[in-house]
Amino acid sequence: MSLPASPFPPIADYAFLSNCHTGALIAPDGSVDWLCVPAFDSPSAFGNLLDRGAGSFRFGPYGINVPTQRTYVPGTNVLTTTWHTPSGWLVVHDALTVGPSNGADHVTPHTRPPADDDAEHVLVRLVECLEGSVEVELVCEPAFDYGREPATWSLVDDDRHAADATGAGQTFRLSSDLSIGIEGSSARARHTISKGQKAFCALSWAEEFASPADVDDAAERIARTVDFWRRWLSRARIPDHALRHPLERSALTIKGLTYMPTGATVAALTTSLPETPGGERNWDYRYTWMRDTTFTLQALHFLNLDWEADEFMQFVADLEPNEDGGLQIMYGIDGRRDLTETTRDELSGYEGAKPVRLGNGAYDQRQNDVYGAVLDSLLLHTRRSEHLPRRLWPLVKSQAEGALASWREPDQGIWEARGAPQHYVSSKLMGWVALDRAAKLAAIRDDPELEKTWADAAEEIRADILEHGVSKRGVFRQHYDTDALDASTLLSAIFGFLPGTDERMKNTVDAIGSELTEHGFVLRYVTGETDDGLSGKEGTFLICSFWLVSALSIVGERQQATDLLERLLRIASPLGLYAEEFEVDRARHLGNFPQAFSHLALIEAAARIILADRLDELSL
Known part of the structure; x- marks a missing residue:
């Protein structure tokens, strides 16, 4: 039938x-x-x-x-x-x-x-x-x-x-x-x-x-x-390579999702396109997420789009922090803090997916990864411009202090789970990123005392993750009280937490590639093993599949990385765009569209493959 x-x-x-x-x-x-x-x-x-x-x-x-x-x-x-x-x-x-x-x-x-x-x-x-x-x-x-x-x-x-x-x-x-x-x-x-x-x-x-x-x-x-x-x-630096066209379309899409008046970038154009067909996983993505900052800066700087990168950093610098000095996980594109979530129950929703949501109730969640995202962005931008503007130094200190104060606490994690807070490995990892990058920024600022304080704290977090966040088989856990897999632990490779030659890194990439995929495309996590506070299954997450491309490149699996990227390019929309998810069984896109995170991760993955190809040319 x-x-x-x-x-x-x-x-x-x-x-x-x-x-x-x-x-x-x-x-x-x-x-x-x-x-x-x-x-x-x-x-x-x-x-x-x-x-x-x-x-x-x-x-x-x-x-x-x-x-x-x-x-x-x-x-x-x-x-x-x-x-x-x-x-x-x-x-x-x-x-x-x-x-x-x-x-x-x-x-x-x-x-x-x-x-x-x-x-x-x-x-x-x-x-x-x-x-x-x-x-x-x-x-x-x-x-x-x-x-x-x-x-x-x-x-x-x-x-x-x-x-x-x-x-x-x-x-x-x-x-x-x-x-x-x-x-x-x-x-x-x-x-x-x-x-x-x-x-x-x-x-x-x-x-x-x-x-x-x-x-x-x-x-x-x-x-x-x-x-x-x-x-x-x-103005963009896009190499003459087989990946040139998807890079150009992704660059145009990211620019198209940029709000020129403030420099902010929306996560997607839409609200409430479903992650689960006919289900309740429908969110409003027309806001700026702080965790997107580092991926946005990586992409913009790789493409040599330094003006857009600076506009975005100035937007971040203008944001009003919380009482503890930390930033919210997301803001309105005009910098507003209140993104109270409501529903429009009179709307049918896309193919019956209800509720249709306006605003996003996750805006006031505790997500400890936000400090790492902001500080990694600041270091990227500072190294590129060889200058740390005076107005950004207070932001460095406030984010580092926030990371110091919060990294031992449980949170909702990178996926904004609406279940009980946990000690998510990816959140601890981003706490390490925060203090590692803060120490490097303190060195640029010529503040040896803060440099040592923050570097010592980063090493303490590293030791904690390696003690509690790795399973007996040498694979990064989703959080400290489970052996379940989570694609966000691929960030440990992308952010340089461990070298690509480390067995724990290789084991994690291999486990996710073989156990957390559907027909080769990566899930965020197994919904039945994760208390995310929601019902229903979800599709594979495109950003996670692009992260796997990057991680495979880092651990030396060049051919696997190239093969997966080619598969991902084949499922692009007829106009070269990506939503948030890909439903493998019916070969269709799900979630908000077009999704900035998917295109940002494509740029990062493609950059690693292009760089490796160029280095091969030099070694001939």
């Missing part, structure tokens, strides 16, 4: 657009199914991703829903979709446009220095008939505040080419060179264009609803956006 067809497109079939303030997901049929304005974490105006009645915006051929081809304009986050209809051929260009900066941005105010280019706060969609003639339809049906409030439309000055949609205290303007009609909560247009003709529509939430004046202006805005992305990518 076959499963009924889902009304929801597969997660991996969505295309991702960005203007570095917000992002959109476009379904294969041309519908914008996710868009929050004006920022990544604003309420959605188009939310069909989470409920088929929560808002959509389609511009494409009438009556045809399956495109011939979808691709990014090379080197950009601009989408091109080609359609073949019974009467002709049509191409659609979609972009969240970026243009020259023009003074202060009052829509999404900046705390970082202004760049030469900035978001225009406009989604531009341009169609062009390549052959024959094609009937084009525009259907824009917003539902504000995550689907709660359908739009109220009004024509602008009785002009049939512009209409304003209002709801939940928000307004944006739809403009087009097609004549717009209002039908209830939707704005619609239909028109037949012939070979060589173009038409456009644009959605604007900019100041005074600035929009393209005509089809030529729309085309120029898209062209400027293509130029922006290509100029940005040209």
Whole structure:
């Protein structure tokens, strides 16, 4: 018996657009199914991703829903979709446009220095008939505040080419060179264009609803956006290697998930895409996690994107700490601390996965790994710039003191388990990272007393882990009271806790590769062996599989590392993107999308293989 067809497109079939303030997901049929304005974490105006009645915006051929081809304009986050209809051929260009900066941005105010280019706060969609003639339809049906409030439309000055949609205290303007009609909560247009003709529509939430004046202006805005992305990518150091293309797409994705006004990076574009089909493992990832900092800095510096790295570190330096001086595990992209979690029970959820969550209840959890993530990032950035800014030294001291005070305590671990606190090995490991890196930063600062204090503490943590965190068979445990495996212990290789030649390191990598995988893809842990406070199974975690690539490289298993990376590259979405998880049995992506952590880990894994290949060339 076959499963009924889902009304929801597969997660991996969505295309991702960005203007570095917000992002959109476009379904294969041309519908914008996710868009929050004006920022990544604003309420959605188009939310069909989470409920088929929560808002959509389609511009494409009438009556045809399956495109011939979808691709990014090379080197950009601009989408091109080609359609073949019974009467002709049509191409659609979609972009969240970026243009020259023009003074202060009052829509999404900046705390970082202004760049030469900035978001225009406009989604531009341009169609062009390549052959024959094609009937084009525009259907824009917003539902504000995550689907709660359908739009109220009004024509602008009785002009049939512009209409304003209002709801939940928000307004944006739809403009087009097609004549717009209002039908209830939707704005619609239909028109037949012939070979060589173009038409456009644009959605604007900019100041005074600035929009393209005509089809030529729309085309120029898209062209400027293509130029922006290509100029940005040209600054990245991406080697001429077989891994060049996935590195470029990952770099563009990470940049697309960066919130330009503050320098923050969101973990993913979306909320509540399920880790378990139809289950409750649905989280809001539109925030900045401190543990992402070190992986973000590693990736940005490897790609030679030092400006973005500095912006991100300045965002971290601006954050308000807890009373004990430590940082929360996550913050809003504007630096806010309160991310109280609520649910929207009226929404169906993606393929029935409920609840749909807004906010993230893990924001005030104790997760002792945060200190190591921040201090490793600071050391990476300091070594790259050969300078430790004065404003960052207090952050070094506060994070080191936090690690000293907390490393002996149990916590919720890197996976934010909602069960009882435990002495997780990965948390102890990151405590070691914190004090090891703090000692190195103290040496750069020329403070020998603190250098010795922190180095001695790092060695104490190392001894504690090796005494309590290793099983009798010489494998790192998930936590001190179990022999269960956990993929986060692969970080012991990546952060240099033990050399790759150490038997405990090799044993751990081998055990995870053979016992914590499904068809070669890595699980975070076995859910039946872990008290994470949730029910249901989950898919394999893509970041863990990329970590295994890195760890295999470190312990000298080059061929296994290369083979696994090739398998991971083959399961990328049709547009080269990755969600959080991969469900092996049904060969589909699960979890929030696109997922920054997956792409960051891809960059790190690819970098190790490229470096090894280059060293081989030198030894010939």
